[in-house]
Amino acid sequence: MTTVKAIRVHAPGAPDALRYEDVELPPPGPGEAQIRHHAIGVNYIDVYRRSGLYPAPSPFIPGHEGAGEVIAVGEGVEHVKTGDRVAYVDGALGGYAEARNIAAAALVRLPKFLSYEQGAAMMLKGLTAEYLLRRTFKIKKGHRVLVQAGAGGVGQLLCQWASALGAKVIATVGSAEKAAIARRAGADHTILYRDEDFVAKTREFTKGKLCDVVYDGVGRATFPASLDCLKPFGMFVSYGSASGPIAAFDIGLLSQKGSLYATRPSLFSHIADVETYRDMTGEVVDALKRGDISLDAISARPLADAAKVHCDLEARKTTGSIVLTP
Structure with missing residues (x-):
């Protein structure tokens, strides 16, 4: 057993439920690798896990994403070896720790041109952007796209990548500062959702044609108004609930608003197949190499400050990606 520092949640609650403490880490089991984190992604x-919206057995260590160095491997592991630089996103919890054991199949080698911080920020957000833009609704040149919360970590990647694919991008943001960030990320138009009617502005920017797709990670605060930004047969893609979950609604609403499509995909469904996971990671790495997306806007904070980071995240004070460093 090795003693490591970690953030644990003993009961769901507010950010102060995140407790920085010692935990015992056993050697990796069969099919597992042990990694020493250099950066841990915050998402x-x-x-949702900490608050209990997505329940997990207590006590637990939150975190689904990270990057670091392999320091030990269990029986039967051939995919990675000690000393490898790796990154991962995985459905299993345990990321908010100095080191952890993880299924070796979840690890991908980190290219030399990416830092550990970029590796940690690349996985969950980058793969989310990949499946949203290339699988859920395949963006093509000329598509009109609305990105809710376009200055966030996923939001910026969506703006960058959709723009690189030739789409016209509209992004909602909460401040003038965030509007500048979204525009730098590729948004053609920005909407200050606190001050402006985003449906009316979307109609104005598209000259009444509305959008082919809406990517909405906000949830309750933007629904059902997001549907009014879609042209007939357009697609509403809900991928997060930053303002709270969308309540149950009459499916007939989709018919009334123009025979719309609506979906609530999950990253973990996509990456459950290892080959798909590696293909998606390859797409993200290729997009980074081409310059279609970038991972420059990363804020690194100490692991011990996880509670403060969660406070800032919930208050929508953050932009771009955040990583924790042990």
Whole structure:
């Protein structure tokens, strides 16, 4: 057993439920690798876990994403070896720790041109952007796209990548500062959702044609108005619930608003197949090499400050990606 520092949740609650403490880490089991984290990705799903919206057996260590160095491997592991630089996103919890054991199949080698911080920020957000833009609704040149919360970590990647694919991008944001960030990320138009009617502005920017797709990671606060931004047969893609989950609604609403499509995909469904997971990671790495997306806007904070990071995240004070460093 090795003693490591970690963030644990003993009972769901507010950010102060995140407790920085010692935990015992056993050697990796069969099919597992042990990695020493250099950077740990922070994502809104971590808030859902901590608050109990997405329940997990207590006590637990939150975190689904990270990057670091392999320091030990269990029986039967051939995919990675000690000393490899790796990154991962995985459905299993355990990321908010100095080191962890993880299924070796979840690890991908980190290219030399990417830092550990970029590796940690690349996985969950980058793969989310990949499946949203290339699998859920395949963006093509000329598509009109609305990205809710376009200055966030996933939001910026969606703006960058959709723009590189030739789409016209509209992004909603919460401040003038965030509007500048979204525009730098490739948004053709920005909407200050606190001050402006985003449906009316979307109609104005598209000259009444509306959008082919809406990517919505906000949830309750933007639904059902997001549907009014779609042209007939357009697609509403809900991939997060930063403002709270969308309540049950009459499916007839989709018919009334123009025979719309609506979906709530999950990254973990996509990456359950190892080959698909590796293909998606390859697509993200290729997009980074081409310059279609970038991972420059990363804020690194100490692991011990996880509770403060969650406070800032929930208050929508953050932009871009955040990583924790042990």
